[in-house]
Amino acid sequence: MGEQALDIRSGLAVLRRHRAVLIGATVLGLAAGVAYTAARPPLYASSSMVLLPEQASADQTPRDPGTEQRVAGSAAVLGPAGRMLRPRLTAGQMAAHVSASAPSSTVVSFSATAASPAFARRLAQAAAASEVDYVKQASSAGISAQQRDFDQRLSELNGSLASLAGQITSTTKRRDTEGPTSAAGRADSTALAQLTAQQADLVLQRDQVKQQAQTAAAGIAPSTASIIEPAATGARPGVLHRSLQYGAVGAGLALLIATLGLTLFARRDRRLRYRDQIADALGSTVVASLGSRPPRTVARWTDLLTDYDPGTADAWALRQVLHQADRRLTLVSLSGDQDALAIGPQLASYAASTGMLVRLVLGQRHDSAAALWASVHQGEEEELRPGLVVSTSATEDPRTTLTITVVVLDRRKPELASVPLRGRTLVAVSAGTVTAEELARAAVTLDDAGLRIDGMVVANPDDLDHTTGRLPQRQRPAHLSLPSRLTGALR
Known part of the structure; x- marks a missing residue:
């Protein structure tokens, strides 16, 4: 958890x-x-609705709304609907504009969309009219098929009756010729009786078929499907x-x-953003955190050195850094970290404003800090504000209260060309700029040069960072206790 x-x-x-x-x-x-x-x-949208006919008898299979919807959206309905329009549309083109739905088993609804309101109405109306025609044709086709079945059965029965009548006539003539009392005559009389019975049965079947045909013709009428909601002018x-x-x-x-x-x-992202993470990367503590205003031009660097005036919180943080210094202080930053680069000049300018005699030495340079080095005349000393001397020479003046040396190391291949004057060494880092590997490489370079890292200064700490970086990792609580269920207090 x-x-x-x-x-x-x-x-x-x-x-x-x-x-x-x-x-x-x-x-x-x-x-x-x-x-x-x-x-x-x-697009403009228009809709129409069709009422399907009631079923002729209870024996027929009930309609399925899903089936009716698929039929209404098929080419059998949309194809003829497209041929009603001018210009004509294919079934596929109609399907791109018209969609069908079946709210119930007896109602089919069409929705049409088009770029113009009139065309949307024509699409919906044509689809509804085509559905009515399809239902009528399907019903008429059913009636015609049933009528053909009755006609075929009547034709077969009439043929059987005609054949039977011929047999009765020939049998009657043969019996009259041979004599009804003769053996052959008596056999013909028996056969004649059987033929007459068959004729009566066939006549009865023919009458039943005629009656069924008349009943079907009277009870099954063509479909009465109708448009109950005509399409209106499209709206959007x-x-x-x-x-x-x-x-x-x-x-x-x-x-x-x-x-x-x-x-x-x-x-x-492997960059370090919290002070505890930055402190753990070097195994050191964060002595101060402050805001940094890195200039981007040579003139702005000169203005920072001459007129820097920190706020109350940053002034206190700079005082904490000064408490860590003796007479010599080396501030090391990594290339590309402009926020950290500005800490050295800010510290020197602030210390001079408090009455100290400060010498700011711009030591090892890097291309990313070219603007700062360009703000100082090479090989010359300048007093940019009372008590602040800026130079690129590592010589020390006995009158100076504090000498601050700024060193910039390449973050990929850190190398120290010359060892600064012995004293306290602080590493300046801005939040979210460097990784633990880059800090470790810089620490190894400083250690090889005999410089011990005495602390770290974090520039522009993250707004969401509630850590301090002042406690070693082993002294921090492993996790925060959850509130008690009964009292809500921390356990």
Whole structure:
């Protein structure tokens, strides 16, 4: 649970740290949604509704709404509907504009969308008319098939009766010729009786078939499907409502993508952001944390050295750094860390403002700090403000109260060209700029040169950083206790 809570807090911290990115992504997503609505305005929509006929008898299979919906959306209905329009449309083109639904087993609804209100109405009306025609044709086809079956049975019965009548006539003539009292005559009389009985049975069957045909013709009528809701002129939703809808969707998607991207980036980001992490990387403590205002131009560096006036909190932090110094102090920063680079000049300028005689020595330089070195005339000493002398020479003046040497090490291949004057050594680091590996390489270089790291100064600490970096890792609590269920107090 503790690790899960830490992961959640870390994720929330990443999002809060990059809230400007999240806000920008949300605004861009909103703008993209509104622009999409402007580029592709909503289509006009029209609908129609068809009432299907009631079933002729209770023996028929009940209609299925799903089947009726599939039939209404098939080429059998949409194809003829497209041929009703001018210009004609194919079944596929109709399907792109018209959708069918079946709210119940006896009602079919059509919804059509188009770029113009009139065309949307024509599409919906043509689909409804085609559905009515399809139902009527299907019903008429059923009636015709049943009538053909009755006709076929009557034809077969009439043929059988005609054949039987011929046999009765020939048998009667033969009996009259041979004599009814003769043996052959008596046999013919018996056969004649059987033929007459068969004839009566066939006549009865023919009458029954005729009656069934008449009943079917009277009880089954062509379909009475009708359009109960004609298509009206197409309408579309308001552009403002649509813009807000698509804008909200775009903003939500952009925010989600930005959140996922920042979370994945944070998992791969190895830079140190919290003071405890920075202190653990070097096994040292953080002696002070303060705000840094790194100049970007030569003139701005000169202004910082001559007119730097820190706030109350930063002045106290600089005093804590001065308490760590003896007569010599070396401030080491890594290349590209401009916030940390400015700590040395800020400390020297502030110390001079308190009445100290300070000598700021710009020692080992790097291309990333070229503007600071350019603000000082090479090989010459300058008194930029009362009590502050800036030089690139490592010589020491006995009258100087404090000598501050600024050293910039390459973060990838740190090398110390010349060893600064012996004294206290502090490493200046800004939050979220360096990794533990880069700090370790710099520490190894300083140790090889015989310089012991006496502490660290953190520039511009993270707003969400509630650590201090002043306690060694072994002295920190492993985890925070959860509140008691009964009292809510920490255990």
